[in-house]
Amino acid sequence: DTGVSQNPRHKITKRGQNVTFRCDPISEHNRLYWYRQTLGQGPEFLTYFQNEAQLEKSRLLSDRFSAERPKGSFSTLEIQRTEQGDSAMYLCASGRGSGGANVLTFGAGSRLTVL
Amino acid sequence: GNSVTQMEGPVTLSEEAFLTINCTYTATGYPSLFWYVQYPGEGLQLLLKATKADDKGSNKGFEATYRKETTSFHLEKGSVQVSDSAVYFCALSWGNQFYFGTGTSLTVIP
Numbered sequence: 197d198t199g200v201s202q203n204p205r206h207k208i209t210k211r212g213q214n215v216t217f218r219c220d221p222i223s224e225h226n227r228l229y230w231y232r233q234t235l236g237q238g239p240e241f242l243t244y245f246q247n248e249a250q251l252e253k254s255r256l257l258s259d260r261f262s263a264e265r266p267k268g269s270f271s272t273l274e275i276q277r278t279e280q281g282d283s284a285m286y287l288c289a290s291g292r293g294s295g296g297a298n299v300l301t302f303g304a305g306s307r308l309t310v311l
Numbered sequence: 312g313n314s315v316t317q318m319e320g321p322v323t324l325s326e327e328a329f330l331t332i333n334c335t336y337t338a339t340g341y342p343s344l345f346w347y348v349q350y351p352g353e354g355l356q357l358l359l360k361a362t363k364a365d366d367k368g369s370n371k372g373f374e375a376t377y378r379k380e381t382t383s384f385h386l387e388k389g390s391v392q393v394s395d396s397a398v399y400f401c402a403l404s405w406g407n408q409f410y411f412g413t414g415t416s417l418t419v420i421p
């Protein structure tokens with residue numbers, strides 16, 4: 197069990213550029229979640245996958261955001277035409293089971309700074 | 312809807328002091344409840360959980376009891392250490408969805 201891995205850990209970009217984050221979950225976990233965390237706030241749900249199917253998306257996930265999980269393994273979160281308001285920590289978590297057995301394991305996060 | 316409210320910080324305590332961080336929840340059913348901890352520069356880590364009413368979750372000297380009558384899941388520790396300095400998040404899960412509080416920052420001074 198190598199945990200949840202996220203790359204890059206920190207991305208600095210100029211407004212209007214596209215960025216992509218990658219998450220490698222724990223291999224036995226069939227669920228994968230993306231959250232956004234800003235300073236002083238808790239994680240805010242963006243989207244989640246069960247295997248390769250994207251089952252739910254938050255209203256926070258505007259048209260500029262897209263997430264994929266091909267083959268139910270790693271996932272990518274792409275932000276197009278970045279805005280300064282996109283600056284945040286993007287957290288990936290994976291889990292399995294249901295109810296109280298569905299415990300999330302988080303990665304260390306990818307911090308985005310939009311200049 | 313489902314939501315979690317936890318006490319605002321920051322909280323500053325001296326080493327060996329007693330800790331309580333309050334958490335209350337609103338849920339449409341009977342959720343599972345969690346406390347996660349985030350150390351500086353790291354991701355969130357599960358601290359403890361409880362899956363039904365009156366369950367007590369415990370880990371590393373921390374405890375929390377699932378109180379359905381008061382819809383609460385307060386975190387307690389009898390004697391905090393400097394190494395407990397971190398941000399603590401209360402969370403609930405319902406179905407496959409998780410809802411987090413805003414976090415409470417704890418600083419323990421020697």
